[in-house]
Structure formats: structure tokens, C-alpha cells
Amino acid sequence: MTLNQALATIHSHRQGSVQHSLSLLCGFEPLHLSTFLQAHAMERLEGSNVAVKTGIFGDLTGNLARATEHQEGVAAVVVEWPDLDARLGLRASGGWSRSIRLDIAKTVAARLMQLADLIEGLASGTPVALAGPSLPLPPLGHTPPDQATTFELLLQEHVLTFLRRMSERPGVRVVHPTWLENVSPLSQRLDPRLEILAGFPYSLKHADALAAALVNLLYPRVAKKGLIVDLDDTLWAGIVGEVGVESISWHQEHGTQIHALLQQMLGQLAESGVLLAIASKNEAAIVRQALQRPDLLLPADSFFPVIAGWGPKSAAVKEILQAWNVGAESVVILDDNPMELEEVRSLFPEVTGLRFTPGDPAAVWRLLGELRELFGKQEVHTEDVLRASSLRAGEAFRSAGGNLNNGTAGAEFLASLGGCVEIDYRLASADERYLELINKTNQFNLNGARMTQAEWNAALHADGAVAVTVSYRDKFGPLGRIAVLLGRRAPDHIRVTAWAMSCRAFSRKIEYHLLDSMFGEFDVECLLFDFRATSRNEPLQSFFRDLGVFTPAAEPLRLSRGDFRRRPPLPHEVRVWS
């Protein structure tokens, strides 16, 4: 983005009331960094009006303390060398002699400790994106520039220790220094002219790159959910149907190590909750056999479902999307054959197709980076790890008699599950899992409205706030934390403003258990729902229809105690924390 584009973006989006507040906390003059930050945030939030608040020049610690007092919106904290010791900047004249370097190092270490405490305080109530010093150090050394001095390495060590400590704190996300180097080379970051003239140290390109990185951390893109992988010449080298199970390979000694790199990447993705499936043109029996190879670098049961056959790949993709119950836009397919990718694209244009090119290691290396970008998430929750196994359990659930999609599971079958619903009214602080449920769930979502972390925090702390969370397990295994409901209490009713439940929990009557518990917990006559029919929330519409209260035109939708008596029998044990 250029400065002119950023300015134009801001003016075109600056309409109506401010919807998001972003604090830029730095010690230098924020100038164009503020402009780029605002423009990138507006683009990411699809035209929402974003206000960027800045602090006082030269007072990073004061700016942090004041932002902590106000706890508003989200915060981008940008630390530069002069914030750690003014003698490391271009606007000071404290000298660079060898005798003062020890003192500079001590000051930097002490200052970083102070900043760490302040940032931790800020992050207790405000999501923080943190960038460490990104400018080159002044030429403080007797060595030629290609030889590092102990002093320079010591300063960098202090900063890395600080960033590592910050990265471990909940609510703090640290800009990856190496990633920044890729998009903004060190030699092109500093603008000494602007630093001396206006106190703004960055070149326009660096300000743009840094702002984009900060916005990515504060308002992350939605990660893809599932990856469909081809087998022959993708997961392994060789055509298994021709060479046999023993002759396919993914090993350095066979010259097929590139496939091992992919397998390791897939293993890591599976661990972080990414759904993996196989779509392969092969005989199912030989695929089953090949996946049993003990030297495979990820467990064979990481893949669910495994679709092997001779039909078109698009048919396999359709089957996988149904098994996963996710939209095509959340899915990536990886195949070495461009024709297969094209065939899938013709039926599912929303699926992201990536080509695996084993003969081009550089391209595979880039591909692995692309997979990290597509699937990367800021936190891995217990539910992410449970997702694949609960899908397999869902298959067992369906096979055993439950129908996850049309709610026809019989009362007897549900009662046989040994289900336990845990309902918790104590949610008092931000938990990303629940925010994720609100922001990613489409099918059982009250109104499709998305929330920022700041809005979530505000809702939790509003007068009369009601926050209910639900976990579930049965004989097929735990589903983890699968539902959240937010609302406000009035004397005779609860106004429900947000309600989302994971599709993995459908057909188990858990939603009825939740409302039943709420009528018991609160002495109110009715629940009012800020319901809005969306193109995706048919399961919730169907739920209200079954209770006889679905009226798309009415807002809010009203459910009285009398209406709720029409509920079906409740099959599970319930545990309540309030």
C-alpha cells in the first residue's frame, strides 16, 4: 500500500461513528505508521471506521501506562532502540564511545524489564500486538560492519529475551522479526532525514510493512480448516498401485525427502487441529495397506475421511466436505496433478487448490510457507486438537443410530450415549475459544454477527451481563467446549445477543439442555433472542421452528416458559457451575 492509497482508503471509509478503537503506542512521532495502521485496519475490517489513538512523543512508558488506565479497543506497541536508550537514536548526542557502551547495555536491560511489566499490565485487558526494535543499530563498534561486536549481540540478546517473555503472555502477540525481514529488508527501513526532521524514523515502505504485520496480529484472518491431500507423488513418491506398498518412499536415501517434508508439515497441521483427508485415485484396499506403513511420519488416523476410488476428485471433495461439515471456502486441496486441481476448481471454485511439485524443492519450500500462512492460528485450543477425533466419533455416532443433520436421533438412542452436559455461568474473562465460536460458527449462530475481542470484553463486563458456556462428552468421547451464549439480564427476561454452538454437537439436544438450565437458573418469564435468519443458520431456524416460535420478521424472537414446555425429553446428565 502506498501512502496516497492509505490516505485515500482512510477518507473513503471515514463515515459514520467509530466502530473500532486502536491505540498506537510508541515513543517516536507516529505520523505515517499511524496512517498505514488505520488504512490496513479499515481494509481488514471491511470498511469499518477505525480510530487510531496515539500518545505523547518520547514517552513510551507513559503512553503504555495511560493506555492501561483506559483499557480501550486493541493496542499496537512499537518499541525502537531510542525507547530503550536515547543514545541509540539519531536525535540524541550522548556519545557512542566505548566507555559508555556498558552503561547503554545496562539501561537497555532495565528498560526492557520495565516495558515488559507495563505491557503485561496492558495486555490484561487489551489485546496487544508488539513489535520489537526493527531499525538498524547506529554504527556503534570498532569492527568492520560485517563483524558483530559483543555489545551489539548483547543488545540483540536482551531484545530477543524480552520478546520471548512477551510471546508467552496471554493477550500479547509478537511480530515475527524474520517475517518482517522478508517483507522489509533491514537496509531499507530507516529514513534518517525524516527521523531528524520530524522524529519519524521509518521509510514509507517499512511503515507500511510494519503496519500490515501489526494489523494481521490484531485482526487475524480466518484460518482455513481442512486440507485434502493426494497420495501418489504427493504424500509419497511413486504410484502405489503400480510399484506396490513397499516401494513408495519419502526418504533422503531414496532421493524422495521432499515428501518427508510434506508429511512433517501435515503432522504439525494435524496436531494444531487442521482437518486432513485423502482424495486419491487408487484402489481403497491398497491405500489402506499403504497408510499402515510404520515409517509414515504422521499417524494414519490423522486422515479422515480417506476417499480412494476412480471417480472424479470433485466427487471425493464433495464427500469430504460433507463428512467435515465445513464450507468449501475453508478448504485447501493439494495435488501434484494440475488437471485434477482444475477439475475440482470447476465444481468448487471456493476451494483453494495448491500444486505439489516434487521436482522443484524451492517451490515445495514456498508451498510449506504458504500452508503455514493459510492454516496458521494464534492459539491452539483443546477443541482444535479434539476436532478430528470428534469427527471420527461423529461417524461412529451416525453409524450407531444418530443422524447429525436432521435431528431424528431417537430419544432412546440419545439416552444410551451416557452424555454429560456441563453448563458454566462463571465466564468472567476473555477466552479466545468462545470468541472463536462466535466468529467462526455459521450454522448454529443466532445472528451471524461477529465480535472483536474488545466488544467481547465489553459485553462480559456490561451491567447485567449473562455469559454461559457449554461443554459436552459422551461414550464416543469429549467434544470439549462447544457452545457459548451472551446476553443481558432484565427483571423479567434475558435478552440473548449472541449464541453459537459447534456443528460437531448437533443432534444431541444440547441446545435444549442449555435453555432448560437458563430457565432454572434465572427467575425470568421469557428469553428474548436477537435472532436474524442468515443464509447459513438453518439449523438454528429449525430449532426455533420446532419450538413453534420461529418468526423471521419479529425482532427480538420471544421464547416463554410456556413455549419451552414443547421441548423434547432431555436425555443427558447435566452439571451446572454458577
Add this chain to the structure above:
Amino acid sequence: MSTDVRERASRCFQNVFPGLPQGEIPHASMASLAAWDSLAHVTLLMAIEEEFSLTFSPADFQELTSYDLIIDFMESQPSHG
């Protein structure tokens, strides 16, 4: 060529001073326009630098304090005039 410079420079003025009517841009100066403060001045000259792929010296920042002076400067540049 001169019209092109004026149009492109005016776009930069519009970006930095969105409230300034088009017709008043040619008369704008630091002295006459309240919104043209020291920070807006840096932003304006950086926007013009970027648009015309040139680099102003610190002395240029001191001197180019009106639309006319900026246009005169631009037109005096061999590659942009």
C-alpha cells in the same frame, strides 16, 4: 506535461486535506490553510515524493510551503516537469 503535474499534485493535496475544496487547492499554503501544520506538511511532501518518485532534501521541506512553490519545484525537475 504541466497539467499532468498539477493534477497529480492536486490528488496528493486532496488525500492530505480531504476537506479542502478542489478550487482552493491552487491557493493553498501553510500560511493560509489551518490544517496545513508541520505534521501535515511532512505527510504532504511524502505523498508528493511517492507520487513523483523523487526525494526532497531537508532544505526543500523548509521551502516548499505552498501549492505554487511545490508546482514550481516540480516543473523545474527535468524528469517530472
